[in-house]
Amino acid sequence: MKLxxxxxxxxxFLISKRPENKLxxxxxxxxxxxxxxxxxxxxxxxxxxxQLSKISSIRIISIFYVISKDKNFIxxxxxxxxxxxxxxxxxxxxxxxxxxxxxxxIHFEFVNFNVANKNSREFDKLKIKEIFNSVMRTKEDIKLPxxxxxxxxxxxxxxxxxxxxxxxTTGALGNRKIRIIYRPEK
Numbered sequence: 001m002k003l004x005x006x007x008x009x010x011x012x013f014l015i016s017k018r019p020e021n022k023l024x025x026x027x028x029x030x031x032x033x034x035x036x037x038x039x040x041x042x043x044x045x046x047x048x049x050x051q052l053s054k055i056s057s058i059r060i061i062s063i064f065y066v067i068s069k070d071k072n073f074i075x076x077x078x079x080x081x082x083x084x085x086x087x088x089x090x091x092x093x094x095x096x097x098x099x100x101x102x103x104x105x106i107h108f109e110f111v112n113f114n115v116a117n118k119n120s121r122e123f124d125k126l127k128i129k130e131i132f133n134s135v136m137r138t139k140e141d142i143k144l145p146x147x148x149x150x151x152x153x154x155x156x157x158x159x160x161x162x163x164x165x166x167x168x169t170t171g172a173l174g175n176r177k178i179r180i181i182y183r184p185e186k
Contacts, residue, residue: 023065023072023106033104040102048097058082058090061113066173072108073173082112111174116146123151128158131180136164139182146175 023036045060052058061075074094082090091110098106128144135142147155152169155178159167166181 023063044098044102047101048094051097052090052093055093056086056090063108069173072106074108074110075113075174076110077114078112109172111172113174115175116148119145120148120151123147123154125158128155132159132162132165135180135182136162139184141182142180144178144180146171146177149176152176152178 023041041063045063048060052060056078057080058076058078061077063072063074065072087110091108094108094110095106098104131142131144144155156167159165159180164183164185166183168179168181169176170179171177
């Protein structure tokens with residue numbers, strides 16, 4: 001009988017190089033704690049993925065804290081689009097798992113990072129130029145779907161060529177959308 005050797009080099013690298021990760025949470029006494037060990041975070045992500053695989057097709061990619069936003073984020077991937085009610089239920093489920101497994105209370109944003117990547121693969125400059133022309137014709141704002149950072153930069157550089165168009169990026173981390181605004185000439 002052969003035993004399969006499990007390769008955990010990536011996780012081992014993270015645990016040895018970065019033994020603690022930033023994550024803001026409260027323990028049972030109500031004390032605010034800023035760090036969680038990498039081992040604990042990775043094992044909890046595995047546990048959470050096992051539990052979520054039983055009830056949905058969502059897979060947790062990462063749990064992290066962003067200093068500039070002053071928020072915790074849980075990044076997930078899903079094959080199908082999740083409606084608002086399901087997202088709310090899954091958030092409650094994850095909070096409950098944090099409380100039961102690690103005995104901590106946590107607030108977080110639940111973000112699908114792969115929506116932007118999927119849209120970026122379908123990005124077409126000709127379609128964007130058609131959208132620019134329709135904005136100039138109708139003089140109404142149009143919101144583009146979420147794209148990754150490189151594509152958003154490219155769209156912004158394309159907009160700079162038009163004097164009557166302006167762009168504004170809105171949305172949460174991982175779901176940033178560009179709004180194309182008509183600006184009349186002065």
